[in-house]
Amino acid sequence: MDSFLSYTFIGLFTGAAYAIAASGLVLTYSTTRVFNIAHGAVGMVFAFVYWDFSQRQHMPAWLALALVLLVVAPAFGVFVQRVLTRGLGSQPIGVSLVVTVGILVGLIGVATQIWPPASRTVPQFFAGHLITLGNVVITWHQVLTVVLSGVVAGCLYLLLNRTRIGTAMRASVDNPDLLQLYGGRPQLVAALAWAIGTSLAALAGILLTPVIGLQYYDLTLLVISAYAAAMLGKLTSLPMTYVGAMGLGILQSYAVGYLPSAGNVAGLRAVVPTLFLFGIIVLLPQAPLRIGQVKGLVSAPVPTLGRASIWGGALVLFAMLLAVGLSTSNLLLLGTAATYAIVMLSLVLLTGYGGQVSLAQFTFAGVGAVAYAKIDQPNLFGLLVATLVAAAVGALVAIPVLRLTGLYLALATLAFAQLMDKLVFQASYAFQFNNPLHAERLSVLGLKIDGTGSYTVMMTIFFVLLALGVIAVRRGRLGRILIAMRDSQAACGTLGLDLRWLRVGLFAASAGIAGLAGALFAGLRGTIVANDFQFFASLLVLLVAVIWGVTSVTGAAIGGVFLMYLPVAQSDHANIAGLLFALLGFGAVALGRDPNGLANKIFGFNSWVVDRLYPALAERYPGMALRSRTDEWDGAVDGVDDESLAASGTEVERDVVVAG
Amino acid sequence: MRSKLVGACVLALALLVPTACGGSEVSPKEALAANQSILGQGAGSSTDTTGTSSDSTATGDTGTTGSSVDAPTAASTGGAATGTGSTGTGSTATGSTGGKPKTKGAGGAAPSASGASCAGFKNTTGITDSTITIGNSSDISGPVPGLFSSAQQATKAYVAYFNSRSNICGRKLSLINLDSRTDAGADQQSYQKLCDQTFAAVGSMSAFDSGGAATAQSCGLPDVRAAAVTAARNQCSTCFGAESSGDHEFSNSVPDFFVKNYHDASQKAAFLYLNAGAAAENAKTQQTVETQRGMSFVYSAGIDVAEFNYGPYVQQMKDKGVRWVQFLGGYQQAVRLAQAMQAANFKPDIFLLDPTAYDAGFVKSGGSAVDGAVIFIMFTPFEQSQPEVNLYKQWLQQVSPGAVPTFFGLFAWSAAKLFVEQAAALGGQLSRASLVAKLKGVDNWTANGLHAPMAIGGKHAPSCIRFLQLKGGKWTPLGSTSYQCDGFSKAG
Incomplete structure (x- = not known):
């Protein structure tokens, strides 16, 4: 019985930490409809700030705590709401996810830059004081955490349900315009919600730091477990969130206490929060689709197959030149870039065209790599099998989450990626922790592609072929359906389109492409390890894909090179490595609202030169033989969709009639 | 494909290097006898290696003249140490006894330019008339910035120390530092570069060192590492860890x-x-x-x-x-x-x-x-005054003021010392293949008492x-x- 009580109280402490973190998450989501993936990173940064105040600057703990929780964190929360996430709630979920993942990455970079790695400690509150109840021993710090979690939950409940500002908060999420018409101030309400939410993230970070240490990633990712608690309350109910957090904490504690520590079941203990999250997402009723308004994205220009083939051929030729001129070590980098580019191509199909967000693309690449290595058929047949295995896994993921959309779907893929990391990739039939798997380079029709240069060229050819396939899909009927699905699933449903199996097929195709990338990568490297395919890499891929354009194959190609070069640049400029990471993150924040990304700007450059620069020059220097494109081609641009030319912005609103 | 998040902590752990890894069982008596024979000790069930190191294959290599380094200095200046063995028999070691020609006990003495003949020395990849270029690839950037920078610093320190005192057949050492970025792919890329540009890799330390194993082996690059973390690296036939380890x-x-x-x-x-x-x-x-x-x-x-x-x-x-x-x-x-x-x-x-x-x-x-x-x-331990430890700490401050000596740095220093001694002993016969062959014969390496005897060539877990x-x-x-x-x- 003593043990049971001990496990229970230990679980309550874990749950209390989750509860505080999840409460802030729910508050910001329920008032601004922005799911802040960076909530843990915010807690991490303010734990560093608290350390800086209390340990480095030797402020009294209470003063440091007050400064962080009442001044710095709320101010930062207001800044984030006003500058970084304003209006994000009405954007497609992919946009808000990318922006908040960008904040997460950016904050890790900022913390690394400001507080370089070193041993730092934050003492527990009331350190050394224990409470003994029979055989159960607990610390005052644990008691404080549990009590504060209850206080936070109670105060938030009262705020939202018993105060005028709380009512305004709840109203703002339903319809901020209506709230404004009634004299409310939605922006003020949103700012207040972010201020409180950020303070709660900071509080969770400060309370957890003495237990888990002051590190960049641990605190940041810990909060993912709190997502499960928040989802139990469907991101709106604070009482259910609290129950979920406590339940999860206790469940984890009991799992350690009562599940066998050896054998196949032992691995389950590590994935309790992930299973909890996955189960809740799949089993609980979903939020209704938002209707009445469709925000469609204007896609980047889609070239004709002929024009794309020419560019693809040029890319292959360029790769061949590089293969001749570059050293083997640099060719390995080029091959890595090709791998990233192919994975991003899978996102073009899934996210850029289909509007589905996946946070598990590298996991699918890992599946393809493992399959390729295991079947030991280094030829096109082996590559095909690896691709099909990855596609099948993608379909398996899609089937249970068929009815999920938006955020729920994204979190389901995140949970899937974590499960694969912890259960499958570490299993004896895969990598078994960090043992490398060996893979041979590919033979094509009996011809062994052994040299690194020729293998890299072959990877480029695969990229080009896949890109042509993706473009062909986009230009066909299927592509139009995908775009319609991206713009509004509700509208598609109203028009009689059954998208369920299309989504399964889309996931499978996307996973297959990523799996093929993984298989090619395995051949390039010769040996692969589980660490090559951890789920965090999927977040970075999504970020970079959006920065460079997740709606075009050009964005994928440039993004692949960029993602390959980022760690090289960090290594070459170690003193600003954190800054580079921050730039990536906040670059995604700046560009995240335009999924067409920088690639689209490149596409627009020619138009700008011809339509703006040439006329201006012609006017100033009448003697120059400059004509605008309009004059020359009479408004027709070969090979580019009309819709892309029509776009003056990145987003158009279309009124549609959707039956309620 | 670099990961890493979690990685961060994961990685640091991945480095729980070599306390375990491959080979057949060796009885305590065999191990003890081997150690004692090298240390020149008599009876006693404990071994104090302070001031000693050895090269089991070195017998017969001495007596030649030329410019090899760290040739046996019979009278060790290694610090005397007393100890009580596990069975209670005390022993006092004052460095090597000089009984074996190649047993080194130079303590903190500078590398000397005597040893094997330099006749027939041929320049090859990474070797010119004036320099021998070696490389170090360690985890510097990544989720845990500076994870193994101490290994690189230690290698740099040894190279500076060596160049200030000696040479190998008239050639100074030149060091290329690379970053394996806590990533198997980057390790592979680094080693490809080292294959092309250097004679050997020295003192490297990476969490995901499986990446470059096949690359090093395929180009025959001698890779004298601080330690091999993964089984794949340990199985690489041209790779050797100064902190030896064996599978399971x-x-x-x-x-x-x-x-x-x-x-x-x-x-x-x-x-x-x-x-x-x-x-x-x-x-x-x-x-x-x-x-x-x-x-x-x-x-x-x-x-x-x-x-x-x-x-x-x-x-x-x-x-x-x-x-x-x-x-x-x-x-x-x-x-x-x-x-x-x-x-x-x-x-x-x-x-x-x-x-x-x-x-x-x-x-x-x-x-x-x-x-x-x-x-x-x-x-x-660094708290103990020991000539080679002192040398490491002293030269670390020379090249990286304020740097803290670490366990990984210590073995990187040992790796650099091992490379220099073996290369110098080969003299005019120095080539990648001959160096690898020579390293395969090294056992009970202590780097002049810096650490316990290590089975470099045999690749076994430490006995002591x-x-x-x-x-x-x-x-x-x-x-x-x-x-x-x-x-x-x-x-x-």
């Missing part, structure tokens, strides 16, 4: 010490490990060997990297009456476990960690919770171990200050 091997000395001196506690043992990277695999090896040597485990569990509350594990140990706890993981997680034990008022007789806890960060961040923690080590205990924030010897050499066993 672990030192007998660790369990033997506790079975003998803490018998009751050793029968109520628990093994906790971080369920990631090399830690998980090594933990199973270590626990198996410890069980084979007479310990009894009542609890064993892997802890996920994402878990932050270790309370339930501590409660399990309390329930099972555990008195001896071993943890394998990064020191950050060890601190977390120690704090959870302190919070639960759980005080085992022994809380054992591996050498990764020999870090100022562990002491600082652990505070009172880690007081009393025990670590097993196979090197001379000693223990430190943290008391009042200071590491102090637990048991003898000499190494206890009981051989190693293979798990399974």
